[in-house]
Amino acid sequence: MSTAIHWWLQRLTGALLLLLLAGHFWVEHFLTQELRRGELSYQAIAGRITHPAWQAIDIAFLIVALYHGLAGVRNIVLDYSRVGPRALRLLTWALAAVGAMWAWWGIEAFRGL
């Protein structure tokens, strides 16, 4: 993959995350009185998370966040030239595997709701 796209995607996902996170924070902490008191429970969020539209947003959020974070780690490693090209390639695959695994766990959370 070309190097320029990593730069683009990191900034694009960053900007997206800003909106998604702001929304997420609002919804989870301020939407209802219950949540404002910090009383998070299944019951408090059941109405929302069974809704397919909210699920779609959450899954999109999940993927965008995982990409940004894991790509960020890769960027950090690129800053350290002591890590050779082979090790870097290995790391990239490892990060992709972590991303896939965690994305799966996140998506699975909605199964059966």
Added chain:
Amino acid sequence: MAGESQTYEIRVQRGGGAVSYSVVLAPRMTVLDALFIVQRTIDSTLAFRCACRVGMCGTCAVRINGRPGLACRTRPSELGRPAMDVAPLAHLPVIRDLVVSMEPFFAQWKRARPRFRPKQPEAAATAAIPPDSEFGLLAAGKRDCITCGVCFAACGVRTTSGEYLGPAAVNRALLRIADPRESGGPERLAVLNEERGGVWRCHTTFDCTEMCPKGIDLTDSIARLKRGLAARGRL
């Protein structure tokens, strides 16, 4: 500026530790003057580099109070303190005292293909660039690089990456790429586009721009190339 001479403590990083010297300086004297006073009257073994003494050659770059800069262009009277720390430039191997090897800096400089390659090498007439043309205006702000190495020493990425080109090399590459009389763009762009050492390592912290003794907006040069590379369909 007051005309009174003042005594300064100059702590020079030599080998493993700092050595303190006391020098009397007139207000307009520079760090380079102070180093000469030390070498001529106190300790002749002090090693440092200089040439033009007027900020044109870039030879006397050192670290003053932790910040890289030209010794001949820094006045202790303007530093606001009676003591100062002088150390060799960061990110470069120390040869002795304040003398560093510029080898890593110039190795990156050469990687960016700094030499001018004319599109028409056989042309007899000189192609003039009007100062108010697009390239003329851009070049005015980018061509003053004296390869002093200050930006290289200031760069936070160079602290951990031995592969990053560094601001000076990238800036010179931009100057060449943007020049309408020049060929050699593609090879430079390939080097600039490298993931491990190209423009993508820059984290836009402006450390280089802050320290450049010639006032070049180096971050701008690097950012222009990032945008240029990103837009040329190399996605």
Added chain:
Amino acid sequence: MIPLQRWTGIALLIYLLLHIRTIHTLSEGPQAFDRALAVFRHPLFKLGEVALLATVIAHAANGLTLTLFDLGYGHRARRRIRMVAAVAGGALFLAGGVPLFLGGVMGR
């Protein structure tokens, strides 16, 4: 500047990975989820939430200003822009963090 983005980024990634594992308990049913959440009712975790907010805001504010500069804007006014980002970030932190602190840690 570089270490700030780096450290907040790593911290946020670690949090994200743990967070997703917690949310994953939803697939084991409402009781499992509530049991997982019960752990986080402790005031220490609530304080952690406030720290998380600070970390996110620091990373986002810095990232936004860097993106702005990369796009070519505000190079000359960079000190002012950084100041605005810091102040805006601080204000957002107070706006979100104070209620979080009062609601979660103080239980009001």
